[in-house]
Amino acid sequence: MEELGKIHQLLFYIAGYPIRLNIEVMIMTWIVIVVLIVFGWLCSSRRAMVPNRFQIIGELLVSKLYELTEDAMGKYLAQTYAPLICALFMFLVLCNWLGIIPHLHEPTKDLNTPLSLGLMGFVIAHYAGIKSKGFKQYAREYFQPMFFMMPLNVIGELAKVVSISFRLFGNIMGGSIIITVVSYLTYSILLPPLLNAFFGLFVGTIQAFVFTMLTVVYISVQVK
Amino acid sequence: MDMDALSAMRIAAYAGGGFAMGMGALGAAIGEGYTAAQANIAVSRNPQISGDIFKNMLVGQAVAESASIFALVVAILLLFFETPSAGYIQAASLMGAGMCMGFGALGSGMGSGFPSAETCLGIARQPMASTRLTTNMLIGSAVCQTPAILSMVVSLLLLFMQFKDIPFQPGWGAVIGAGLSTGLAAIGSGYGGGLAAGASCEGVARNPNSVGNVTTTMLVGQAVAQTSSIFGLLISFVLIFKSFPESQALSPAIALLSAGICMGFGGIGPGVGNGEVARGAVRWVARNTESAADLMRIMLVGQAVSQSTAIYAMVVSLVLIFVI
Numbered sequence: 001m002e003e004l005g006k007i008h009q010l011l012f013y014i015a016g017y018p019i020r021l022n023i024e025v026m027i028m029t030w031i032v033i034v035v036l037i038v039f040g041w042l043c044s045s046r047r048a049m050v051p052n053r054f055q056i057i058g059e060l061l062v063s064k065l066y067e068l069t070e071d072a073m074g075k076y077l078a079q080t081y082a083p084l085i086c087a088l089f090m091f092l093v094l095c096n097w098l099g100i101i102p103h104l105h106e107p108t109k110d111l112n113t114p115l116s117l118g119l120m121g122f123v124i125a126h127y128a129g130i131k132s133k134g135f136k137q138y139a140r141e142y143f144q145p146m147f148f149m150m151p152l153n154v155i156g157e158l159a160k161v162v163s164i165s166f167r168l169f170g171n172i173m174g175g176s177i178i179i180t181v182v183s184y185l186t187y188s189i190l191l192p193p194l195l196n197a198f199f200g201l202f203v204g205t206i207q208a209f210v211f212t213m214l215t216v217v218y219i220s221v222q223v224k
Numbered sequence: 225m226d227m228d229a230l231s232a233m234r235i236a237a238y239a240g241g242g243f244a245m246g247m248g249a250l251g252a253a254i255g256e257g258y259t260a261a262q263a264n265i266a267v268s269r270n271p272q273i274s275g276d277i278f279k280n281m282l283v284g285q286a287v288a289e290s291a292s293i294f295a296l297v298v299a300i301l302l303l304f305f306e307t308p309s310a311g312y313i314q315a316a317s318l319m320g321a322g323m324c325m326g327f328g329a330l331g332s333g334m335g336s337g338f339p340s341a342e343t344c345l346g347i348a349r350q351p352m353a354s355t356r357l358t359t360n361m362l363i364g365s366a367v368c369q370t371p372a373i374l375s376m377v378v379s380l381l382l383l384f385m386q387f388k389d390i391p392f393q394p395g396w397g398a399v400i401g402a403g404l405s406t407g408l409a410a411i412g413s414g415y416g417g418g419l420a421a422g423a424s425c426e427g428v429a430r431n432p433n434s435v436g437n438v439t440t441t442m443l444v445g446q447a448v449a450q451t452s453s454i455f456g457l458l459i460s461f462v463l464i465f466k467s468f469p470e471s472q473a474l475s476p477a478i479a480l481l482s483a484g485i486c487m488g489f490g491g492i493g494p495g496v497g498n499g500e501v502a503r504g505a506v507r508w509v510a511r512n513t514e515s516a517a518d519l520m521r522i523m524l525v526g527q528a529v530s531q532s533t534a535i536y537a538m539v540v541s542l543v544l545i546f547v548i
Contacts, residue, residue: 068440071517156528156535162458163451167370170457174373177380181297203366210367210447217444221524 025110032094032107039090062086068213073220077128081219084124088117089212092168096204099176100196106204108172111165114211118165121215122157129222164214171207175199229310236315240322241302244379247326248295248333255288255337255418262341266348273351277344280358284340287365291332291372291414298325298379305383313387316396320403321382324460327407327488328375328414331495335418336365342422346429353432360428360439364421367446371410371417371453371495378406378460391470397477401484402463405541408488409456409495416449416499423503427510434509437516441509444520445502448527452491452498452534459487459541466545476548483544490537497530 010023043058051059065086070078092108099106107113130138142153179199183192227235263281267274302322343361347354382399390398424442428435463480505523509516 071437072520152532152535152539155539156532159451159455159535159538163448163454166454166457167447167450170374170377170454171370174377177377178294178297178373181301181380185297185300198366202362206363206366206443210443213440213444214447217520217524221521224521 022110022112024105025107025113028098028105029095029107029113031104032091032098035094036090061090065089065212069216072213072216073223077220077223081124081128081216085212085216088215089208092117092208092211093205096172096208097200099172099204100200106172106176108168109176111169114165114168115161117211118161121164121218122161125215125218125222128219132223160218164211164218168207168211171203175203229312229315232312232315233310233318236318237302237322240319241299242322244295244302244322244325244329245292245299248292248299248329251330251333251335251414252289252292253333255334255340256285258337259284259288259340259344263344266344269345270348270351273347273354276351276354277347280347280354280361281340281344283358284336284343284361284365287362287369288333288336288340290369291329291336294372294376295325295329298322298376298383301380301383311388312392313390313395313399316392317382317385317387317399317403320400321379322403323400324375324382324403324407325379327404328379328410329372331411331414332369332372332417333414335414335416335499336368336421338418338422339364339368339425342425342429346425350429350432353429356432356435357425357428360435360442361421361425363439364417364424364442364446367443367450368414368417368421370450371413374453374457375406375410378402378457378464381464385464390467393471393474394468394476394480397479397481398463398466398468401481402460403484404481405459405463405484405487405491406453406456408485409453409491412492412495412497412499413450413453414495416495416497416502417446419496419499420445420449420502420506423506424510427507431510431513434513437513438506438510441516441520441523442502442506445498445505445523445527448524448531449495449498449502451531452494455534455538456487456491459483459538459545462542462545479544479548483541486544487537487541490540491534494531494534498527501526501530 010021012019012021039054040058042054044055046052047055066078066082069082069085073081095106095108095113098104099109126138142150144153175195176199179192179195182195186192259281263277266277270277298321302318339361343357346357350357382403387395387399420442424438427438431438463484468476468480501523505519509519512519
């Protein structure tokens, strides 16, 4: 129980500056990346008119996510951003599912992962906004409805990053804490597998989808 | 009256445990009762499928109950778990943990009653769509539980963290404020998320083919409605993890306490308001699937405007923490 909220860190010094690496999170993220690459290779290596199992799953995922992106952004922008959205969703789903395997942990349980993905979405959304509207029009929107609202509009934009990343982090971390505490209370009898299925598979999938959809929506709001 | 740290901790644990379970029982019971009431209406409308409606009612009530089960877990931990280190600050944090979970279970419990109630009515109206309706209900209710899960995270952190090095004088305000911030802010978000989920179940029953658009709009609407409780979580984290200098005066402690209260109460209104926006959008997406993209954009802009009050509350809380 004392492990709660603690993270294994690797500390070393480069020219006197301390560098901290969350080594466990990095290993878990690399496991996810390797699994994704293998999955992609299996899906696309033997393409055929009569698809094999992996090709079906891959095509289903990509076409559904492409459709969702197209609905929100329109045909033209979807061509640019749909690959990013597909990759984001598959990465997040796999991250959230990783915790159901014993001794592995969700990388999304560490705030650094959702926060960096949230920041990535923020930068991409604003880049897309500036690119499509021009900088003048983009900057003018911060002074709506009145010029003195500018600081609050800026805070509102930054709050989007906070809310999108803390939502994922809170849900995944909350799930894993609940599983730890309940396993401790029931001596790991009966309940933990059900909780793993609920918080790992079900909530994990939903939260990955919510994160992806919000990224799509933030981009499309900036562009229009 | 003078008392030692250990008995102060016991007092706080008992008071907190009682508060957590007492308040935690409130919301879920209301939500479940509402579900059962609507299930009765549904059965009287379409008695042939009363079995389906009954099953669905039980599933929906079970999901709605999870918020109060979280409260039960926290209450049991407060009553029976022996924290290794004793101290007055630890006593205050146990009190904060109890209050956080008690308030936090309220909104989610009430909110997740709406989707299950609308699903019962929907099955009576459209028995063919009952699988889609139940899936949609489960997704909606599960997302409704997020604010309760966030409050559970904060209350477990308050339970298990070691606050030994933190001075008591401003520290007690910080830990109780951390509990109140997430706990109170979760009320509005849980209730608002329930409104959106309820409207989506109603919409799927009216127009079963719209289920994809409706579920997506519902998830985005609920997610934005949860933003205010996430601000509450942020303020709680700042209050828990920042270290404050010791002082003899009472004012820094009260400032930290009121930072939590400010964010907590400030989060209730935007949560409910955003839920109302999402309810309207989801309801009309079901009736007019072609304009789903436009409806979602207008929903997001409306939610952003109604959320500005939560942002004001957050700014004031941060000023109370960092400036004063």
